[in-house]
Amino acid sequence: MRNINKKNVFVAVIAFIVILGVAYKVALAPMMKSKQIDEKIQQAKEYIVQNEFEKSIDVLEQAQQLDIKDEQLLLKIIDISMSIDGESAYEFLERYVDAVGENNLSSHIKNLLSSAKESPKQVELNVLEGKYVSPMEIKINSDKINIGSSYYYTINGETPDKSCTKYMGNIYITKTTTLKLIGYNQDGKCTDVQTFKYSIDESIFDELNDNIKSSKKLISETKVGNAIGNISKENKNKLQYVIENAQKLINNKIIKYNEANDINEELIDAIKDFKDNIIRPVDKEKLKKYINKAEDLYNNSSEGKKTGQYKSGSKSKLKSSINDAKEIYDNESATQKEVDNQVSKLENAINIFRRSKIKQQSSVEQKILGKYIVFANDDSGLGITKFTRNRIISGYMASEGADATIFSRRESENTVYYSTSQGEVTVRLIDNNTVDFNGRIYNLINTNELIGIVYNRDKGMANYEYLSYFDVSESDINYFYSHH
Structure with missing residues (x-):
């Protein structure tokens, strides 16, 4: 009798464990399904980033099948698939309608169905027409088109129709191209053909990259200091600032030609300015020669109105130029560029002073x-x-x-x-x-x-x-x- 009781207790325990297991699975199932859906939604998004659009659609279909009557899931899928193709998004909508029945649709879903019958809209693209420096990815702004609309395009200048390449997520432009697009709704109504012209010139991009490399090398090989061959921190920072701006630009996916050309010219000027300001052995002999010449003129001249004299105020102007030249001459940190500039200025001052001399009228x-x-x-x-x-x-x-x-x-x-x-x-x-x-x-x-x-x-x-x-x-x- 005792053995029979023990056996009954054992069976009861086993049955209870089985019931608990089934109950656990039932309770856990929605959570597992939600996790599976989230994983597939994330995977679909990653496929889009990788330009694997067909795979993204396949994964979204799998996600929808996990809970085909879930309206919120449908809206997520539509939002993602619209960035690929409006017609694909419409197919997800149709599957949902078939599953829940037309009499059970929310007003939002009904509005989506109605919008699919509206005339298709002309597209807005993520890249404006113009001249660019590298291949680029052209995308249709999905916020501006209706669900159910499909678009077809050509890149050879011919007029597109449904027999042409269908837009699926992007159009990759690698050279100067005339892009033509046409859109159709579910009833076959179409837009006017839109034309977009893109010019690509990669030469300036290559030149800019080369200048960035050479400017970085220049900075790495030039020390900051006051010795021969050094550069001031201020001049180094100026070049570094331009390099950083140029680097930011070339890291962009889409680069306009004029922007690349402008920053390239700015970088060329910055490199030249950097080189000009590297401290070098300075030759001041020519400056000394002009200082002596100017002082001799100053000391052996007088102002007045008589022939051979100089106009009033001319000597003070010459003296000011002499003082400026002496200041550069005495400056041990003066660069060759500063010395040469001062030579030009003093030579010009001497010429102006000589022309102020009062000459006898003919x-x-x-x-x-x-x-x-x-x-x-x-x-x-x-x-x-x-x-x-x-x-x-x-x-x-x-x-x-x-x-x-x-x-x-x-x-x-x-x-x-x-x-x-x-x-x-x-x-x-x-x-x-x-x-x-x-x-x-x-x-x-x-x-x-x-x-x-x-x-x-x-x-x-x-x-x-x-x-x-x-x-x-x-x-x-x-x-x-x-x-x-």
Whole structure:
């Protein structure tokens, strides 16, 4: 009897364990299914990153079969598959509808079904048309298309239709390409053909990479310091900053040509600036020579208004340039570039100072300065020209003139050649009262004679208001009327 009881207890225990096991599996099943779904969703996403679009669709189908009536799972799958192909996403939707029945659909699912019947939308791409430096992946913005829409394309310029390559996740462009796209909905309605032009020039990308490598090598081989062959920390940081910006750019998947070209030019300039600022043995002999020359000029010159003297203020300007040059000469850390720049500046200062020297007027100029010629006195008006030291005043009475500022002059025998703001002017002195002015002969007249000509033509113009333009003073006019 005792043995029978023991046997019954044993059987009962075994049965209880089995029941617990089954209950555990039943309780655990939803969790296991959820984990399986999550794993497959993640796997599908990874396949998309790897451009394995068909495999991604297959895995999503497996995920849907694990719980085909789960609306939230369906929406996740649609969201992922839309980035591959709107038609594939629609197939997931159809399977769900078949499983749950049309009478059991939520309003959201019904809206999705309705949108599939709408006219297909033209696409927006992730890369704008333009010129780029490397092959690139073109993708359709899935947020801007309807579920159920499918797109077909060509890359040879031909017009696409359903017989052409179907868009599945991306279009890889490796060279200059004319991309054409057309979209269809489930009812066969189609979009207009869209055209996108892409130009690819990899040469600038290769050049930029080479310059990045050479600039990194330059930095690694140049120490920061004050010794010969060193570079300052500031100049090193400048180049490093440009390198980092260039590196960030080339790490991008999509690089515009003009961006690569701009950073490449900036890097070339930065490399040159870096090399120019490497501390080298400095030759200051030429600078010393110009300092001595400038000081000799300064010490043996005087300011004034007489011939041979220099215009007021010219010596102080030269002295300032000398001091700047001495500061660079005495600076032990000065670079060769700084020394050479200072040589150029001091040489220019010396030339400017020499040009400020007051020279004796030429004999031709002495005879024409302050004199007038009348180049017109007819129905066109009264045309007058006056010769002064700094400009040639010319124009018609009561009209706008065309003053010519004199930049330089050169005399040869009885002729003066002027370089002016209005071009080249030639004045040849025929005799004390006659000149050849730019190839035409005119009489030279003085101020009083000019006023007389104006008076005889139109008394109303023989006054300061009209004649002041031609450098006639009020005292000149008063003198004329007091002796007229």
